[in-house]
Amino acid sequence: MVVNEKKQKEIKRYTNKRGQQPPDIPPKTNTLPKIFLQSVKTHGERVAMRKKRFGIWQEYTWNEVYRHVHDFCLGLVSLGLQRGEKVAIVGENDPEFYWSELAVFSAGGTTTAVFTDANLQELGYVTTNSDSMFLIAHDQEQCDKALDLLEDPTFGPGFKQIRKVIYWEERGLWNYEGDWLISYSEVEALGREYAKSHPNLFEEMIAQGDEKDIALFSYTSGTTSLPKAAMISHRNLIYANSNIEGVTPRRPSDNYVSFSPLAWITEQSLGLTSHLIYGFQVNFPESPETVQTDIREIAPSTLLFPSRLWEGIARTMQMRINDSIWINKVLFSMFMPIAYQIIDLEDEHKPVPLHLRFLRWIGEFAVFQPLRDKIGMVRMRDAITSGAALSPDVLRFFRAVGVELKSLYGSTEMQGVTMHYQNEVKLASVGEVLPGIEIKIMDDQEIRVKSNAVFAGYYKDDEKTGESFDDDGFFMTGDAGYIDEDGHLIYLDRVKDMIGLANGESFSPQYIEGRLKFSRFIQDVMAVGGFDMEFVTAIIIIDFENVSRWAEKNRVHFTTYVDLTQKPEVYEIIRKEIDRVNDTLPEHARIRKFVILHKAFDADEAELTRTRKLRRRALEQRYGEMLDAMYGDKDAVTVSAEVKYRDGRSGVIETSVKVATVNV
Amino acid sequence: MAKLHVKNISLSFGGIKALQNVDFSVEEGQIFAVIGPNGAGKTSLINSINGFYRPQEGSIILEGKDISNSPPFQRAKLGISRTFQNIALYTNMTALDNLMAARHLHMKSNMLTGALFWGPARNEEIAHRHRVEEIIDFLEMERIRTEVVGNLSYGLRKRVELGRALALEPSLLLLDEPMAGMNVEEKEDMARFILDIHERQGMTIMLIEHDIGLVMDICDQIVALDFGVKIAEGTPEEISHDDAVIKAYLGQEQ
Numbered sequence: 001m002v003v004n005e006k007k008q009k010e011i012k013r014y015t016n017k018r019g020q021q022p023p024d025i026p027p028k029t030n031t032l033p034k035i036f037l038q039s040v041k042t043h044g045e046r047v048a049m050r051k052k053r054f055g056i057w058q059e060y061t062w063n064e065v066y067r068h069v070h071d072f073c074l075g076l077v078s079l080g081l082q083r084g085e086k087v088a089i090v091g092e093n094d095p096e097f098y099w100s101e102l103a104v105f106s107a108g109g110t111t112t113a114v115f116t117d118a119n120l121q122e123l124g125y126v127t128t129n130s131d132s133m134f135l136i137a138h139d140q141e142q143c144d145k146a147l148d149l150l151e152d153p154t155f156g157p158g159f160k161q162i163r164k165v166i167y168w169e170e171r172g173l174w175n176y177e178g179d180w181l182i183s184y185s186e187v188e189a190l191g192r193e194y195a196k197s198h199p200n201l202f203e204e205m206i207a208q209g210d211e212k213d214i215a216l217f218s219y220t221s222g223t224t225s226l227p228k229a230a231m232i233s234h235r236n237l238i239y240a241n242s243n244i245e246g247v248t249p250r251r252p253s254d255n256y257v258s259f260s261p262l263a264w265i266t267e268q269s270l271g272l273t274s275h276l277i278y279g280f281q282v283n284f285p286e287s288p289e290t291v292q293t294d295i296r297e298i299a300p301s302t303l304l305f306p307s308r309l310w311e312g313i314a315r316t317m318q319m320r321i322n323d324s325i326w327i328n329k330v331l332f333s334m335f336m337p338i339a340y341q342i343i344d345l346e347d348e349h350k351p352v353p354l355h356l357r358f359l360r361w362i363g364e365f366a367v368f369q370p371l372r373d374k375i376g377m378v379r380m381r382d383a384i385t386s387g388a389a390l391s392p393d394v395l396r397f398f399r400a401v402g403v404e405l406k407s408l409y410g411s412t413e414m415q416g417v418t419m420h421y422q423n424e425v426k427l428a429s430v431g432e433v434l435p436g437i438e439i440k441i442m443d444d445q446e447i448r449v450k451s452n453a454v455f456a457g458y459y460k461d462d463e464k465t466g467e468s469f470d471d472d473g474f475f476m477t478g479d480a481g482y483i484d485e486d487g488h489l490i491y492l493d494r495v496k497d498m499i500g501l502a503n504g505e506s507f508s509p510q511y512i513e514g515r516l517k518f519s520r521f522i523q524d525v526m527a528v529g530g531f532d533m534e535f536v537t538a539i540i541i542i543d544f545e546n547v548s549r550w551a552e553k554n555r556v557h558f559t560t561y562v563d564l565t566q567k568p569e570v571y572e573i574i575r576k577e578i579d580r581v582n583d584t585l586p587e588h589a590r591i592r593k594f595v596i597l598h599k600a601f602d603a604d605e606a607e608l609t610r611t612r613k614l615r616r617r618a619l620e621q622r623y624g625e626m627l628d629a630m631y632g633d634k635d636a637v638t639v640s641a642e643v644k645y646r647d648g649r650s651g652v653i654e655t656s657v658k659v660a661t662v663n664v
Numbered sequence: 665m666a667k668l669h670v671k672n673i674s675l676s677f678g679g680i681k682a683l684q685n686v687d688f689s690v691e692e693g694q695i696f697a698v699i700g701p702n703g704a705g706k707t708s709l710i711n712s713i714n715g716f717y718r719p720q721e722g723s724i725i726l727e728g729k730d731i732s733n734s735p736p737f738q739r740a741k742l743g744i745s746r747t748f749q750n751i752a753l754y755t756n757m758t759a760l761d762n763l764m765a766a767r768h769l770h771m772k773s774n775m776l777t778g779a780l781f782w783g784p785a786r787n788e789e790i791a792h793r794h795r796v797e798e799i800i801d802f803l804e805m806e807r808i809r810t811e812v813v814g815n816l817s818y819g820l821r822k823r824v825e826l827g828r829a830l831a832l833e834p835s836l837l838l839l840d841e842p843m844a845g846m847n848v849e850e851k852e853d854m855a856r857f858i859l860d861i862h863e864r865q866g867m868t869i870m871l872i873e874h875d876i877g878l879v880m881d882i883c884d885q886i887v888a889l890d891f892g893v894k895i896a897e898g899t900p901e902e903i904s905h906d907d908a909v910i911k912a913y914l915g916q917e918q
Contacts (some may be wrong), residue, residue: 053801054800171802175863651709
C-alpha cells in the first residue's frame with residue numbers, strides 16, 4: 001500500500017446522519033450457534049429452507065435443520081474436530097453448505113468458503129494457508145481436485161494433514177476407493193452414534209462459544225497480491241446485521257434466494273447470518289443454470305447480488321424486450337421515458353407532476369408489472385447490489401421499471417458501511433452511512449472506517465493487519481470517495497486506481513467502464529490512461545450473444561468470436577456506444593481510441609479476480625502491444641495470446657486487432 | 665450365459681449384402697463398441713438387434729431366449745432400448761414430455777382412467793414423474809426440462825434422446841453414434857454420462873462410435889465391421905494393433 005507512506009490529514013468524520021443506533025447484542029445470543037438454537041426454539045416446525053430437487057421444492061423445517069446440524073457437528077467431532085480448528089468448504093449454495101457451516105461454528109471451529117471454480121493452485125493455497133483440517137467438497141469435480149492436490153509438489157505436504165474430505169453429492173463417487181473420502185450422510189450417521197455416548201455435548205459446545213471467536217476466514221480477492229485471509233468473528237457478523245437492520249428491516253415471512261457464492265462475505269452476512277437472526281426462508285436454486293426460472297417461481301422479497309449479476313439481468317431484460325412482439329416494444333418505448341423522467345425528478349428532489357404519476361400508473365399495468373413478473377421481482381422489497389460499483393445507468397433502469405434496487409458499499413474487511421434508505425436513493429451515490437459506523441475522509445479522499453463489524457485482522461499476518469489500521473483504530477480502505485451535501489457517500493474508485501493523465505487531469509476508469517457496460521453490446525471494458533499518456537483509451541469486450549444476434553438481424557456474416565469482433569460493422573456500433581458515453585464525460589476524460597479484443601477477459605488466465613473485477617496491472621502488461629498501438633498511431637496490431645484451458649493445457653491464438661479512433 | 669448373442673446373422677436388401685454371417689456375443693455389464701467405416705453395416709446391425717430389420721439368416725438371442733421373431737415393441741419390453749443416429753424425438757413436445765412418453769411402456773392406466781386422472785392413475789403419473797425426474801437429475805437436464813425439444817441444440821437433443829432411452833429402464837442400451845457431431849466438451853460430457861450409467865446401474869451398453877480415441881477409453885470389448893463382414897473382435901488393445909482394422913480405416917498401400 002503505497003498510499004500509506006505519506007501521512008494523510010483527516011478532513012472530516014461522519015456517522016449516521018439520522019442518529020440511529022444499532023441495538024447491542026446480549027450475551028445469550030452472541031454467537032451464530034446460540035442464535036440458531038434460539039431460532040429453532042421459536043420457529044420449530046416452520047420451514048427454514050427449501051431446495052429444488054427432482055423438480056420440486058423440498059422443504060426443511062427448523063427442527064429438521066437442527067437434526068442435520070447436530071448430527072453433522074458431532075460426526076465431525078468424532079472424526080477429531082476440535083475447538084479453534086479450521087474447515088474449508090467448496091461447493092454450490094445448498095442446504096448442506098449452510099448446515100456444514102453451522103456445525104463447524106457449533107464445535108467452535110472456523111470455516112473458509114472457496115469459490116467453486118477455484119483451480120488447483122487456488123484451492124491448494126486456501127486450504128493450506130488456512131490450516132484446514134477438513135475439506136467439505138460438494139461433488140466429484142471438487143473431490144477430484146482434492147485427490148489431485150495430494151500429489152501436488154507444492155501443496156501436497158500441507159494438504160495431507162486434512163483428516164477427511166466430505167462430499168454431499170454422491171454422483172460419480174460411488175466407486176471411489178479409500179476411507180479418506182466420506183459422504184455427508186455417513187458423517188451424520190457417525191454423529192448419531194457419537195451422541196449416544198455424549199448426550200448434550202452439542203449444546204455444551206455451543207454454550208462455550210464467545211462473540212470474539214473467529215467464525216470464518218474470508219479471502220480478499222487479491223487484486224494486488226496473494227489473497228489474505230480476513231478473520232471475521234461472530235461479533236462482526238452479528239453487528240453487521242444490526243447495523244443494517246435500521247435501514248432495511250427483515251421479517252420472518254421474507255423469502256430469500258441464496259445464489260451469490262458463500263466465499264463472498266456479503267452472502268455469509270446478509271444470507272446465512274440474517275437467516276438465523278430474522279428467521280426468513282432461504283431458497284436454494286436447482287442448479288446454477290436454472291437460477292432465472294427458480295427466482296421467478298419463488299418471487300423473493302430479498303435478493304442480494306454482486307453488481308455484475310445485476311448488469312447481466314438488465315442486459316437480458318433489454319434483449320428480451322427487443323426480441324418481443326411489436327406491441328410490447330411499443331408499450332415499452334412509450335412508458336419507459338416517463339418512468340425515467342420520474343426517477344430523475346425524484347433524484348433531484350423535485351416534485352413529480354400529477355399527470356406523470358398517472359401515466360406511470362397506467363404503465364405499471366401495461367408493461368412494468370408483467371416485466372417484473374418475468375424476472376420474478378413482483379414481491380421484491382430489498383433488492384441489494386454490492387461488490388464492484390454498479391453503474392448509475394443500471395440502477396436508474398431497475399428503479400424505473402419498479403425494482404427498488406439499492407446500493408450497499410462495503411468490503412470483506414468491514415462489511416456494510418453505507419447503504420441507500422428506502423425512498424432516499426441517489427443514483428450517483430452508494431447511500432448513507434449506516435448506524436453504528438464511523439467514517440472519516442482523508443485529504444486524498446481515502447475513506448476510513450471504524451465499527452463493530454470491522455474484522456479482527458489477517459490470519460498469520462500481523463504486519464499487514466497493523467498496516468491496515470491507522471492510529472485511531474480506523475480501517476484504511478484504500479477507496480476514494482466523498483460525502484456530498486445530502487450526506488450520501490459518492491464512491492469514486494480505489495485511491496491507487498484514480499488515474500492521472502499527462503495533462504495533469506485525472507479520471508476514474510471504473511466510472512467510464514460502468515457507463516459503457518450498460519450497453520447491451522458490451523460485456524466488459526477496461527479504460528486506460530496514465531501519467532505518460534495524453535488521452536483515455538479503452539479495450540472493449542463484446543457481449544457475444546447480443547452482438548451475434550444483432551449481426552444475424554443485420555446480415556453481417558461472421559464465422560467465429562474472433563471474426564465477429566473485427567467486423568467494421570461491429571466497430572461502428574461500439575463507436576456509437578462510446579459516443580453516447582463520451583457526451584456525459586468532461587473533455588479530458590473522453591475515450592479517443594479503442595480496440596475490440598479478440599477474446600473475453602478470463603479469470604482462469606488471471607485477468608479478472610474471482611468476483612470478476614479487472615486486474616488492471618496484469619491486463620496492461622498482457623495487452624501492452626495494443627496500448628502501444630493506440631498511443632503510437634498504428635491502425636492494427638497482430639497479437640498472439642497464450643490461452644490456458646481449464647484442464648491445464650495451453651494453446652496460442654494469433655490474430656489482427658484493429659485500432660479505431662473516436663471523434664470528440 | 666451371454667447377455668446378447670448375435671448368431672451368424674445375414675441381412676440383404678435385394679442384391680446388397682448389408683451383413684454377412686456376423687457372429688459375436690456381448691457379456692452382461694460390458695460396454696461394447698461396434699466400429700467400422702461408413703457403410704460397414706453398423707446401423708443395420710443395431711436395427712437388426714432391436715427388431716427394425718429382420719435378418720434373412722441367423723438369430724438374435726437375448727439372455728438365452730431367441731427373439732428373432734419378436735417385433736420391436738416386444739423387444740423393448742424385454743429390455744432393449746436404443747437411440748438413433750439422426751435423433752428421433754417428438755420435436756414439438758418438451759424434454760420432460762418426451763421422457764414421460766417413454767414411460768408409457770410401464771404405465772397401467774388406460775385411456776379412460778388417464779382422462780379422469782384420479783386415484784390410481786394420478787398416483788401412477790406421480791410415480792413415473794419421479795422416475796423421470798431422477799433421470800433429468802442424472803443427465804443434468806434441469807435447465808431444459810420444460811423447453812420444447814425442437815428449440816434445443818443438437819448436443820442437448822442427443823442428451824434428451826439418451827434420457828428417453830433410459831426412461832424405458834432397459835437392461836441393454838443400444839446407442840447409435842451418441843457423440844456424432846458434438847464438440848469436445850459435449851463429447852466428454854456424454855462419455856461421462858455413459859460411464860455413470862454403466863457404473864451406477866450396471867447396464868450393458870452397446871454403442872456405435874467413430875471417435876476411436878474415445879472408444880478405446882471407455883469400452884471393454886470391440887467388434888469391427890467392414891462391408892458387412894466382421895473383420896476383428898477383441899479388447900481395445902488388440903483392436904488397435906489389428907492389421908485388418910488398420911487396413912479398413914486407412915486403406916492399403918499400393
